Amino acid sequence: MQSFTDYFATIPSAHRALILAGGIACFWAWESVTPLFGTTYRKGAHALVNVFFTVTTIVVNFGLAFLLLRASEWAVAHDFGVLYWLPPRPLWLGAIVGLLLLDLVSAWLAHVVSHHVRPLWKLHLVHHSDTHVDTTTANRHHPGESVVRFTFTALAVVVTGAPLWMVFLYQALSVVLSQFNHANIRLPAALDRALSWVIVSPDMHKVHHHYALPHTDSNFGNIFSIWDRLFGTFRTIDRRELVYGIDTHLDPREHESIPALLTMPFRPRP
Template sequence: MNEIINYFTTIPSSHRSLILVGGITLFWVIENTFPLFQMRYKKWHHAGINFFFTFTTIVVNFILAFILIYTADWTVKNNFGLLQWLPQMPLWLYTIIGLLLLDLIGAYLVHLVEHKTKFLWRFHLIHHTDIWIDTTTANRHHPGESVIRFVFTTLGVLIVGTPMWMVFLYQSLSVVFSQFNHANISLPEKLDWYLSYFIVSPNMHKVHHHYVLPYTDSNYGNIFSVWDRIFGTFTYLPKDQLIYGVDTHMKAEEHNQLQNLLKIPFQKSRSAKNDQKP
């Protein structure tokens, strides 16, 4: 455990980039070999759009990183936050609790709020417009949403009182798990179901990308599935019934053109439908 702490305390930016690129490459190979769906689309064009948003996410987080570092250092120096107030415990348990709480605030809560707040939904909508969900979809976030998520991550670090090594560990796990549960991969049904009791499995997250309510407003988790089960937002839908996208933006010129995707948060909002036909 100490080796992990030492590594993530001083993890080079090149290693963090390698985790991002390596994860996409790994799951891209796997989904091409064992695809969940045989999707007919221009894979490189689709990936190009999602890689653009991946790049903007990296830029936003790089520019604002000093805020996160300062916040983490402040909580430790001032003995502030939930982790700082816990009694002595094994380091592995301390780490799991910290990761769970960071995931609650920095992933589940912000995701829930984005769906329930019209202004924030305008930015998160870009992620849901993708009708070809694969591992590149994981980082399909409008730059505005990247800022929103950064704010909640920083809030999570402040409330939880997380040391910086744990933040880096959480972010690395978050990237890989997001790539995993977005990947167009086919796991054995029972394996995926058992996994969904502990982590957000591919089939579990795919339900969140179903194009109509109430499925879109469910399964908000990123790493741990426990929060969806505790707060009653877990939903199941057989994979053969899944239709990706969001019912307000099903036309190709709306969801498959970068210029329009960047403009969506500033366009007139549209009301979601509850019908079952695109």
């Protein structure tokens, strides 16, 4: 376990990039074999738009990375955070607790707030406006939302008291699981349901991308499904009834153009 934590404490940037690119490549190929919905859309052109926002997300996260480092160092130096307030426990159990807490604050809570605070929702619309959800949608976030999400991640690190290795481990899992649950893949229904008791499965997250309420305001989780089940935000829908996008922004001119998506949060609705 110690060698595992040592690796993630000093994980090279090249390895982190490989996790991101390797995940996209893996799930992109998987989508071609067992797609949930036929790929009749222009998959390449669609991916280019989403890759642009993936790059902006990387730039924001890289530019602000020092804040995560400082937050983690401060928490560890001052024995601050939930992990320090709990009784002694094995390292593996502490890792599970820490990952759960990081997921609660930096993903679930951030996501809920983004749906219920209007200025943040307008930023989050860029993600929800995608009418062809696939693995590239996972990182389709407006740069402004990337800053918001980073802020919640820094808060989560302090609240949890997460050491740096745990932060990097969480981010690696978050990237891969987000690509997985956005991917346009068809799992056997029974397997998907079984997975959704532990992690956010593809069918579970696709409910969140249904174009209309109340389904849009459900299934906010990123890695673990426990928070939606615990806080009553878990919903299901027959996968055959799914319609992606958001009912206020169904015009392709709004959600298939990079300039239109960048300005989307700042345009008044007609």
